[in-house]
Each structure stands twice: as C-alpha cells, then as structure tokens.
Amino acid sequence: MATEKALGLVVRGTDYSETSRIATLWTREWGKIHVLAKGARRPKSNFESALDLLSLCSIVLIRKTSGGLDLLTEARVEQRFAGLRRDLSALYAGYYIAELLSDLTEDHDPHPGLFDASVAILERLGLPGGTTPGWLMAWESRLLRELGYAPLWTECAGCREPLAAAATMTYSAAAGGMICGRCRVTPRGQVRIMEATWMALRKWMAWEAIEPIQEAMNVMREMRGVFNETITYLLGRRPRLMAYLGSES
Template sequence: MSTEKALALVVRGTDWSETSRISTLWTREFGKVRALAKGGRRLRSNFEVAFDLLTVCHIVFIHKHHGGLDLLTEAQVGERFPHLRTDLTALYAGYYIAELLSDGTQDFDPHPALFDAAVAALRAFGAVGSDRAGQVSAFELVWLRELGYSPRLESCTGCGREYSFPHAAGVRVGYSPTAGGIVCPDCGPTARDARPLSAAAWTALGDLARGGQTLGAAPRREVRLLLGQAVSAVLGRRPRLLGYVDAG
C-alpha cells in the first residue's frame, strides 16, 4: 500500500453505511480512483463537504495495489461550479461529463488532458453567452482522442484516401461511428452505419478537433448526432445523460 495525493473531480458517489461513503474520483495524476471514505457521512470528518458531484478536491488516499477499493483519508474542496446549481441544462451537461469519466474509462489510467478538458468545460458552462453544445462536443472529442478513438477526418477509414481540410468543393463523404471517421463514396456502401456528412459539419468537426469551442447554427444538430453516435459506439451503449444534454 502507498499513500498518494491528487487533484480530483468527484464523478460518482454511493452511500456505503450510516457513516461511510464510496466515491468515484477522476484524478489528474492517476485517472479514475474508487475509494472508501470511512466516516465520510459524519458532520465532522476529514472530508469537509467534498463529496458533492462535480466538485474539485485535493485528496489523500491509500492505494491498495492488490485491488479493491482504495481508502480515502482526506479531501478538501478546491473548486466548485455554482452555476451548475442554478442552470439545469448546465447541470445535465456536467452530469454527462461525469458519466463519460466514470463509465468510459479504466481505473488508474491517467489522462491529464482529459481532466483539464473536463474542468475547463465545467467552468465554461457558466460563462454568459457560452456555446454549451460546442463545449460538450469539444470535450467529447478530447475523450475520444484520449481513449484512442479520435475520429479520422482527413482520410477515408476504409481505403485511406486522403482529403485536404477543409475538403474540396463537390466531394461527398460519409461518417461512420463504428469505423471511427469519414468514408469516401467508394467505401461508404460497405460501412453499414455510414451517413452523409455535410460540408458544414465536416468543417465544424475539424475546428473542434483543433481546439475550437463553438458550433455554428447550421451544423449543430448534425454534429451533436454524429458525436453522440461515436461516443455510444465506444461506450457500448447510449449514455444515459446524452438525451438531456441534446434536449438543452
């Protein structure tokens, strides 16, 4: 066993007993950590009020290398996102991020860029006039990239034919979530889930992949549908919160 310190985002919590709680934490240093906080439900403990979902905490935990739950010994609040308590659509978007971090990643598989993207998105949700659909889409692309499923947007996933980006006028390609990117007109019929990809959506996906945070009005619905399908293909199911996010 070893004692570790980390910066963590609370992505799930379950009551374990009258006094203890199990928390799933996405840490910048170690990735996903599941830990038991003995006495965590008591009014006076070493955990302040750090168990609210989507709270950033500084934690200390004992890592049990043989497996099983780790032991959380200390948690202090580092950052909260108060706008999530007053904006229901922002809260749903935050819960969606928590679902992808909790259910779509492996224990102790660190991805600092994914932690940073999650916290950046939670902060951005509170900005006046922010493009929440664009911010959620940008996070999904980081999640896909860090898990090794970054969509191929500049070459056909079937034959490898390359396209300049943004693509040349008149080129018609499709997008296949299971293939993980675009398919050319020749390979499109072999990809059962391929659907036509508009020029506006193709360009928007490329902008987001390069660090953009906004979606234009024209490709918004199409990009959200495509990324939802891509995330679902990797996760093996449709995320529970995805419908709430896109309804907002």
C-alpha cells in the same frame, strides 16, 4: 502507512454500509480511482460534502496495492462549479461529463491534459459568454483526442483512400471516421453530414484552445449527431444523459 495526495473530480458516488461512502474520482495524477471513505455519512466527518458529484477536491489517501479500494483519509473541496447550478442545460452537461469520465476511461490511466480541459470547461458551463452545446462539444473533441479515439477525417476509414469533399458525406462511428461511397458497408452508426460539418469537425478535433469555435446552427446540430453516434459506439450504449443534451448553438 504512507499517504499520497492528488487533485480529483468526483464522477460517481454511492453509499456503502451505515456510515461510509464509495466514490469514483477522476484524478489529475492517476486517472480514475475508486476510494472508500469511512465515516463519510456521519454528520461531522472528515469529508463534509467533498464527495458530492462534480466536486473538485484535494484528497489524501492510502493506496491499495492488491486491487482493492484506495482508502480516503481526507478530502477538501477546491471548487464546486457554481455555473452548473445556474442553468439546467449546464448541469446536464456536467453530469454527462462525469458519466463519460467514469465509464469511458480506464482505471489508473492518467490524462492530465484532459483533466485540465475538463476542469476549465466545467468552470465555464452555465456562465455568460458561451453556450452549453458549444462547450460540451469542445470537451468531447478533447476527450476523443486524448483517449486515442479521434476519428479519421481526411481519408476513408474503410479503404484509406483520400476523401474528396462532396455536398453530402458519410460518417461511420463503427468504421472510426468518414467513409467513401464504396465503403458504406454497415448502416449502423452512420450519419450523413454536409461538407460544412465535415470541415468543422476537422477543425474542432485539431483545436488546442478551450473556447469553442462559432458555427452555424445546422452545422452544430449535425456535429451533435456525430458525437452522439461516436460516444454511443465507444461506450457500447447510449449515455444516460444524452437525451438531455441540446444542439442549439
């Protein structure tokens, strides 16, 4: 049978039967896939510990055409993101990234740009030269943009009138962006933010580099609130790891 190769990040795994494991991988080539690794729980399997959460591995598999699980035949670890084990906030951020890649993306919908950015940010989390909240929001900005969920910033997401800056402004996750004073219809998922935060969010969403932009701590805190509301709305529930994400800059 024909085999295919890919590079994938393990975003979920569960034991299956006495000896096997089922894993969800977020691959560069095909987006999210679900694989069966037969014998993965045996002491000397072909997979060793390659299917641990947040391992980046080269995989070989036999693809199923009828909607079942793909059959994994090989998995070799390429990268384990050592920084995640040095800092608890980085580890939680890594788990949060895995949760969203697993639950907010569609099967077989590849986004190589988001894949590369995810790997680059997982490599930097927990290492000197950046802070976890900044790296995480840089990743979330990329996630929303790549998946087509980028909020509207310069016009009202309700009536589409151009927005003018004001001392405090309203963001609505349900409306999909900023809303004007006339459009504050559903209070659910609304966040009041400063003009400085509005300016920062516009900049971050258009930012092409991986490195986060430096912002004042109160701006970072408000940005965290906007991301929390947006992700919760899109997912239809609060991410399990959200409570562990700090807002310190």
